[in-house]
Amino acid sequence: MTLSRRTTMQWMMTAALLPLARWSPADATPAGSGTAVAFDRVADWPSVPPAAPAKGYGRDPNLMEPKVPWPLTFSSGQRGVVDMLGDMILPADAVSPGAGALGVGAFIDEWISAPYPIQQADRQKILAGLGWLDAQASVLHGKPFAAITVQQRAAMLDVLSSAAPKASMTAPVAFMDTLRKLFVLGFYSLPEGKADMGYIGDTPSEGPYPGPSPEALAHFAKLIGAMGLTYAPV
């Protein structure tokens, strides 16, 4: 690892942590924030055996027929817990289905099984985190995570989503951060997720690009007015 690569990683890690400590967007208060009860006892962080060597798709894969060449990792039990977590982290509502029900767990399996550095680092976190969830559920309730009650699982996710976790929770919270990142990527890159965001695009059109809609322009005029700015057309 070169010095600069290390610096870049440090940059990314810092970038990921800083804003959370300083602010959180309006209308998006973390669930259970302030009410989460920290665990008295935190289970040990399990070790994960290294992945079996696998090949990537190479520098010249067939772009017309994309394929995932590496074998998957999750046991059916692990996949079940990941699907369950998907339906908690991004639950079904009136707008879109839950991430678990939509099958985003398959993407997470594909991701952590890929023989590339970022994915291998995430593999460590996810597999250790799934093991830890069962261990911690056993500490708290004497049962694995999948067997405890919905309320008990929710309480655990609240602690794992703490804005300022205790030192003993650093690894478990980093696991949940990674899982959340992967569910967001996997869910919102699907048609259902794009529709949920109200995304409009990926549609060829004839003629010049029309630019913002009248509604978007009206909204823009209002917002720059509030900032005391004026807009001169290009």
Place this chain on the structure above:
Amino acid sequence: MTPLAAAATESSYDVIIVGSGAAGGMAAFSLTKSGLRCLMLEAGRDYDPQAEVNMFAPESDAPLRGASTPDKPFGYFDATVGGGWQIDGEPYTMREGSDFRWYRPRMLGGRTNHWGRHVPRWGAYDFKPFSRDGLGVDWPIGYDDVAPFYDRVERMIGVNGGRLDLENHPDSPAGCLMPPPRPRVPEMLIKATAESLGIPVRSAHTAVLTRDMPDPVAPRKACFNATPCTRGCTIGAMFQTTTSFLPMAKATGRLTTITDAMVSRVTMATPGKAAGVEYVDRKTGQRHQVKARAVVLAAGTGETTRLLLNSGERGRGLANASGELGRNLTDSTGASFRAYVPALAGRPRYNEDGIGGQHIYIPFWLYGQQKRGELDFARGYHFEIGGRFGVPPAEVLPRAWGAALKTAVRNTSGSTIALTLRGEMIPNKDTFCEIDPVTKDRFGIPVLRFSFRWSQNEINQVAHGRRTAHAVFKRMNATILDPDLPPEQIMTAGGEIIHELGTARMGADPRSSVVDGYGRAWEVDNLVLMDGAVFASGAHKNPTLTILALALRASERLAKRIKTGAFA
């Protein structure tokens, strides 16, 4: 591909062109149109965008949702094939303490299949930097020499853009540019905010058609405002040589192309005259020699330099009496600044795809202050503008789960903006490339070793850029997402912006330059360099338009010399 036997025929070609990217493509187009028979040698494999570009597949069809990997650094569907930051069996090395990235596709069309498409003209100051601030060297040519070729290249490749009306940012004459696209809302907000601080914002010049460009051989269509440009463009809206110059040159019947042909050295007829080149067939490992009346090197700054260093006199290279070959290497500075803009949260949806990249940008505007000595850096930088609807970055999402997380994604989509800095680097004595004394590639060709260092000038420039970007963000009440690190830690590594230039610079004096103002090697009369290696300085402005203009100028000069019997 044409059988090798044809290529081996003695003297059947007027010109050998090494490389098929911007410079090689332009050379092939210009030289074949003028009636010359050309042999193009491309190190990479054959490539047909019509058959291989998956323009419409959603990222969810790709492994890892199309995410960047070491195999495909710009994503699964990115056009680059066969190479990237690394090529199997074709390493490069670095001196201890240096960090340099060298982006090498191995494909017909080279780096034009994936590129930034931002094509600003260089201005008068950019060709005479030494005269202005005493650093580096002046070019032997000036803006007025290049301007007519800029006019023609803009019309040839198809560029959209608007008026700039700014110091050292020449405007194009009427008829050169297609109309620019309308800006998107985040771009409009940056414009309103930057201009309130005295910072100009203008339509970018972009090599994407906004009007159809008919041609009997390679007709190209106006951008249909969808699909990522970096995958390649089967309708030809984005300029790439594989959908324009190469098929047009081929249609003349005077272009022969051999792919998988890794040129290892220039061969000589007499000490001052090239005979042709030697290349290795990358599939078989066989070596071949081909001959022509003239040789054009357009392999890309690094490969062109490597090839000259591996030719001629052992340990010194070819055309290197000046000792400048490999020296004066520059890349653009790079740094990215991002912010979350609460005012943009939950804004009304509409289609922001547009022509792919930025529609407007921030050109350098501080020439006056610089002239008065008010800045702690020389030369300029610009900002490219980003911000669209899409999946919000992890940094703007709360550590939440459940309904709160879904709400946060909906609310923050389209509320993150970016200002990406690109700046000029001044050549320094610690930044160069040379032949590694030990390492060879899998064909037995000695590889390049890079040495790279940013100077305090570039560090100060990036620090200034960050203060500027953050001032813009603060004025719009945005939350800055950048970590508080020293400027040298937020800069890209050397080579990472893929603007490497300068290692066989042109000049007025053979004692301090490798080629003359037309790219002709001082010591080898029929050897012409046409890529970024000939640049005498870097400028903050992206180099491709200037590479194309200089290649056109050099090609026409070469054709004229051949026709008047210079190499008879």
